[in-house]
Amino acid sequence: MEPLSNKRKVLEVKPLNFLERAYLPAIVGGLSTTMKHFFKKPVTISYPEEKREFSENFRGMHSLKRDEEGRERCTACGLCALSCPAEAITMTAAERQKGEEHLYREEKYAAVYEINMLRCIFCGLCEEACPKEAIYLDGDIVPADYLRKDFIYGKDKLVEAPLNQ
């Protein structure tokens, strides 16, 4: 067949000479290669104690942000849930009562906000969709757990800690 490129190299298979047939030099060579690796620094990162640096645009666990006065930014508009391709987000909206102005920035807020971490694909579309800059995927890796129900994260796990604490 006509070669498509000129990169083809025809290898000439020679019969092995005595030293090659005896295998011992090859075995010794192999042993020295492994011995070199024996003294190399291990590449392992012992995970829970050591962590690999995340890249700048790493998307981890979600957090619901607060504004500079410590009020929740989310207004429960539902755009994140709508944009979510995995349908991982649900929420229930509620009206802000008198005296709760220091808690919620907008007049409407999310009374329940749940993300199913088993459904979430960490695409970041919720982040893009949010008009209030309330949700960011800037957290850690979502930890493992034993039960499916424990992967549905509510507001207790998602909302950022209050400012002055």
Add this chain to the structure above:
Amino acid sequence: METPQLIFSIVLIVVIFLISLVVAMYSTYAERKVAAFFQDRIGPNRAGPWGILQPLADGGKMFLKEEIIPTNATGFLFIVGPSLAILTACIGSAVIPWGSAIQIGGHTFDLQVTDINVGILYIFGVVSLGVYGIMIGGWASNNKYSLLGAIRAASQNISYEISMGLSIIALLMLTGTLSLKEIAEQQHSWHWNVIRQPLGFLLFLVCAFAETNRSPFDLPECETELVGGYHTEYSSMKLGFYLFAEYINMFISSAVMATLYWGGYNYPGMDWVAAHTGPTVAPIIGVVVLFAKIFFSIFFFMWVRWTIPRFRYDQLMDLGWKILIPLAIANIVLTGVGSTLLTHFGY
């Protein structure tokens, strides 16, 4: 046998038994660590500092696993298999001289359980018996893969026993005795047999790898072809016994290799040390030296395992029958001619 020596022998048996078990236990740990280092990893490091409690954790796990005996297995032989494997692995240590005679409180004791005058042949017999554990277990499992593993083990062991025996014969022509104790004594200071028998040692080494079913000759448990090999159907501590037997075998064959070829408990400058430390401490140093040799040999087993890929089955048989046996016979002839010429010219 006098009473103190008898008591000492019993103590020695117990101690050696415990040592071989501990060495085998920590060989599993060492194997994992060594493998990790060869592959630029860390290895087990969770159980205890540096993971040194890992063997205990493994043992505990093995004991607590569910005991499964397949319905179609031959029940009694299914249990006999692993028991025989570990029994034959353990009894090999009886004739190995662990050190020269030691003096404690005015009595002189031999650091050897028994010095039978056919010591090498005893080791050889025990090794050849070792295959029964695998064969019986593999057959009793009533499983194709187990049976194939057992058959592979049998043919491999028989094939390599021949060249192993022939390589030992060349050694025996030089030593003129079958007693391991005398062989060890002949290699005083630096007169190690490996200097006189380099080819014989190489052949013995290859055969030792094959006899202990270690990589690159671990075809009886070749995962890619035979699932788990002869121990496919085994679980719990019965599997543990099979794995354990492999490591004890490795320990014993390392000890035999060290005694036959690497001078046993002898080391250069031992006379000077003996003169300066007295008849109690000097033998202990000898024992330490022997164990250093054994541990290096075990390390070498592991080093090879993580370097050389497994043979194909026909290559294994070719190597055994067409290369090792002729080489071993050539070695016998060379040894005979050499020693005759040397004595003729008066060396």
Add this chain to the structure above:
Amino acid sequence: MITFYFIAFLSIFFSILVISAKNPVHSILYLILTFFTFTIHYILLNAQFLAIVNFIVYMGAILVLFLYTLMLINLNKDSEPVKPFMVKLAGVVGGGILAVAIASSLKLLGTSNPVLLQNPDLGLVKNLGKVLFDEFLLPFEVSSVLLLSAMVGAVLLATKEKEPKAA
């Protein structure tokens, strides 16, 4: 003496089990045990070399090969050939004649003088080697020639002659 009787009883017991076991693999395993008791007999007779050779060669090699072959053959009830009655009868008659021959020969010999060993350490390697390669050199070498010819014969039987292909 008690040890001897015990071991002798065991060897007879196991050898009976060899022929009475239904499963051929079991009967091989009993044969291994029988050979093991033989090894103990040799040790009792102070023939260490013979004991260990019996151990290595018979237990360690030959019986492994037996077991190996039997494991490869699928032996079960269906594949067992049904022997005709005449063969069974011939077997019984032959066995009976053999028993009579052995009994009569034993009776003819009577109680021979117990063999007195001049050297009780004859069974040790050194003495045995000296006797074998000195006094009995010729029979020893002849037997090795016999083994060699048997091996050549086996190889000859195993290699199939290439039939000339008729065109």
